[in-house]
Amino acid sequence: MPVRLGRYTLLLPSMPGISGYAAVAGKKEGEGPLGSAFDYIYEDGTAGEKSWEKAESIIHRDAVTRAISKAGVSPQDADVIFAGDLLNQCTGSTFGIRDMGIPFAGIYGACSTMALSLAMASVWIDSRVCDIAVASTSSHFCSAEKQFRMPLEYGGQRTPTSQWTATAAGAAVVSKNECKAKIEKVIVGRIQDYGIKDPNNMGAAMAPAACRTIADFLRDTNTNPSDYDMILTGDLGSVGSELLCELMIKQENIDISSVHEDCGLMIYDTSVQKDTGAGGSGCGCSAAVLCSDILRRIENGELKKVFFVGTGALMSGISTLQSESIPAVAHGVLLTGG
Amino acid sequence: MPVRLGRYTLLLPSMPGISGYAAVAGKKEGEGPLGSAFDYIYEDGTAGEKSWEKAESIIHRDAVTRAISKAGVSPQDADVIFAGDLLNQCTGSTFGIRDMGIPFAGIYGACSTMALSLAMASVWIDSRVCDIAVASTSSHFCSAEKQFRMPLEYGGQRTPTSQWTATAAGAAVVSKNECKAKIEKVIVGRIQDYGIKDPNNMGAAMAPAACRTIADFLRDTNTNPSDYDMILTGDLGSVGSELLCELMIKQENIDISSVHEDCGLMIYDTSVQKDTGAGGSGCGCSAAVLCSDILRRIENGELKKVFFVGTGALMSGISTLQSESIPAVAHGVLLTGG
Numbered sequence: 001m002p003v004r005l006g007r008y009t010l011l012l013p014s015m016p017g018i019s020g021y022a023a024v025a026g027k028k029e030g031e032g033p034l035g036s037a038f039d040y041i042y043e044d045g046t047a048g049e050k051s052w053e054k055a056e057s058i059i060h061r062d063a064v065t066r067a068i069s070k071a072g073v074s075p076q077d078a079d080v081i082f083a084g085d086l087l088n089q090c091t092g093s094t095f096g097i098r099d100m101g102i103p104f105a106g107i108y109g110a111c112s113t114m115a116l117s118l119a120m121a122s123v124w125i126d127s128r129v130c131d132i133a134v135a136s137t138s139s140h141f142c143s144a145e146k147q148f149r150m151p152l153e154y155g156g157q158r159t160p161t162s163q164w165t166a167t168a169a170g171a172a173v174v175s176k177n178e179c180k181a182k183i184e185k186v187i188v189g190r191i192q193d194y195g196i197k198d199p200n201n202m203g204a205a206m207a208p209a210a211c212r213t214i215a216d217f218l219r220d221t222n223t224n225p226s227d228y229d230m231i232l233t234g235d236l237g238s239v240g241s242e243l244l245c246e247l248m249i250k251q252e253n254i255d256i257s258s259v260h261e262d263c264g265l266m267i268y269d270t271s272v273q274k275d276t277g278a279g280g281s282g283c284g285c286s287a288a289v290l291c292s293d294i295l296r297r298i299e300n301g302e303l304k305k306v307f308f309v310g311t312g313a314l315m316s317g318i319s320t321l322q323s324e325s326i327p328a329v330a331h332g333v334l335l336t337g338g
Numbered sequence: 339m340p341v342r343l344g345r346y347t348l349l350l351p352s353m354p355g356i357s358g359y360a361a362v363a364g365k366k367e368g369e370g371p372l373g374s375a376f377d378y379i380y381e382d383g384t385a386g387e388k389s390w391e392k393a394e395s396i397i398h399r400d401a402v403t404r405a406i407s408k409a410g411v412s413p414q415d416a417d418v419i420f421a422g423d424l425l426n427q428c429t430g431s432t433f434g435i436r437d438m439g440i441p442f443a444g445i446y447g448a449c450s451t452m453a454l455s456l457a458m459a460s461v462w463i464d465s466r467v468c469d470i471a472v473a474s475t476s477s478h479f480c481s482a483e484k485q486f487r488m489p490l491e492y493g494g495q496r497t498p499t500s501q502w503t504a505t506a507a508g509a510a511v512v513s514k515n516e517c518k519a520k521i522e523k524v525i526v527g528r529i530q531d532y533g534i535k536d537p538n539n540m541g542a543a544m545a546p547a548a549c550r551t552i553a554d555f556l557r558d559t560n561t562n563p564s565d566y567d568m569i570l571t572g573d574l575g576s577v578g579s580e581l582l583c584e585l586m587i588k589q590e591n592i593d594i595s596s597v598h599e600d601c602g603l604m605i606y607d608t609s610v611q612k613d614t615g616a617g618g619s620g621c622g623c624s625a626a627v628l629c630s631d632i633l634r635r636i637e638n639g640e641l642k643k644v645f646f647v648g649t650g651a652l653m654s655g656i657s658t659l660q661s662e663s664i665p666a667v668a669h670g671v672l673l674t675g676g
Binding site for chain 1: 339340342346348388389391392418422424425426427428429432433435436437439440441442443444445446447448454457458461462465466467468485525526527528529531652653654655656657660662665667669
């Protein structure tokens with residue numbers, strides 16, 4: 001049963017385990033540094049479908065199906081799936097999993113969705129609410145650009161601060177069984193809004209939320225950055241990552257720079273894949289990085305303690321047009337060796 | 339700690355309580371049969387804002403603020419808020435509550451959001467994950483029409499099967515303290531898709547999901563419709579309600595007609611308010627009906643056992659244009675006298 005540490009952090013004494021995980025990705029992500037870590041690369045971004053939205057549902061379902069299979073169970077065994085995505089009304093997930101018959105608790109955390117879904121799933125497992133919970137999310141570059149920014153056909157210029165929405169999906173099966181990694185603590189974030197209005201600079205909008213959650217967590221757990229092998233944000237990109245490290249020092253007097261990594265900076269080689277700008281983003285980015293390279297390194301014993309902090313910008317295309325600022329949230333999950 | 343009953347239902351032995359609830363609504367809802375039950379009526383649908391979206395955020399925040407105040411606590415006391423809405427990227431809730439500093443777990447269940455948020459909140463309370471959890475949602479006729487169907491200015495004809503998205507918000511505070519109603523059981527629904535493609539007939543799309551969840555719940559709990567004072571769906575409207583009762587008999591051989599009520603049929607007097615078509619809909623409809631009339635009647639002892647089944651159609655404006663069918667989900671919460 002979860003135990004509260006400090007004001008915001010939950011300790012999960014039973015240490016729910018990730019018994020299966022999978023990540024699938026598109027061609028560009030396959031060409032990135034983690035290409036060989038993904039379970040499957042879709043060379044064709046349409047996944048054989050007639051629309052980008054339908055393609056996203058296909059890759060979402062694929063990641064869920066693979067994770068469940070790798071956990072050695074079947075969809076009928078799953079008690080609940082916590083899933084969501086960036087598409088309007090979360091159709092990437094709902095249409096992707098609609099035929100699977102798993103009780104569906106829809107969640108929304110923008111690009112923080114993988115962390116939120118893992119937090120929700122692991123709390124349920126630790127509370128013995130259920131035996132097998134699935135956490136999943138996805139994003140698709142083409143469906144996201146069309147929805148949040150410009151139609152692809154417009155060929156709009158990208159600013160240097162803009163991030164590249166990953167075409168990718170990730171899923172993890174959380175259970176109390178034998179596992180590949182354990183979830184020891186979780187923290188649900190508080191919304192931060194520093195007045196950033198530029199939808200092409202999500203890193204700047206999300207950095208304050210990451211700062212808030214990391215500071216809350218370290219204070220609640222009475223730990224320091226050096227107690228972790230990695231504090232992994234997803235996805236601040238280069239601009240947001242720099243801002244986060246600065247904010248952590250200026251606001252909180254905590255230096256995380258020696259252990260900080262960012263999923264948005266891991267999924268592409270921005271020096272070669274120049275169009276990826278400040279790095280990757282999108283729900284699928286941190287989901288695919290976590291559910292491939294990171295969990296594998298935890299499973300192998302290479303990483304022992306990873307504090308994964310999903311970051312989400314909570315704006316919409318409409319709120320941007322209405323000159324609203326961009327609220328952001330960051331949820332955290334502490335992963336440890338199995 | 340929750341106990342599983344059958345395959346899908348959770349019994350919450352500690353019976354989490356609703357210690358405060360509030361509903362605010364627009365002018366048309368104020369003129370309906372429940373007008374006097376709402377905490378506040380916004381005569382001006384803009385709520386003094388420059389856009390319908392901003393207005394929805396205002397009414398969302400208002401409902402949350404009132405519910406928290408009526409529970410006798412302050413926002414700083416709240417450990418978590420489970421909130422979501424129909425707007426793209428759930429900005430009704432995120433922008434509404436962004437300044438409140440409450441840890442935010444975003445959820446998405448379309449019009450089933452009130453039931454999903456109550457289910458999530460009560461599971462956390464029963465598992466002693468936290469002491470005070472808020473559940474909330476909202477919808478606005480004008481923001482929803484613009485987003486899902488036609489710009490209001492277009493003056494499109496409405497079909498008789500179409501439902502009227504309520505301008506309303508509802509919120510409930512769930513805790514283990516002294517309470518006005520208790521949450522005894524919850525069920526997370528499974529997505530159903532019967533191939534309905536008409537976005538002007540949401541009742542038909544959602545009825546199968548309600549049927550699935552009600553049948554699962556009755557089987558899991560080994561109960562009959564007559565064991566309940568009310569099986570309250572939200573929001574099937576007249577078309578969906580008739581279909582639900584038919585489906586329950588034909589598919590499940592269960593007659594719920596004597597105890598079935600629908601929030602969409604309670605919020606308007608469709609015989610007088612003729613433009614409301616087949617009845618109300620939108621996240622705010624069932625939220626406002628539940629968090630006013632229904633919870634008050636439970637508090638007064640008039641109703642002892644209400645099985646509230648929120649129904650949500652999981653399509654988007656884009657999926658409709660892409661000729662997709664409409665998946666739906668229904669989540670259930672059993673409310674009993676305090």
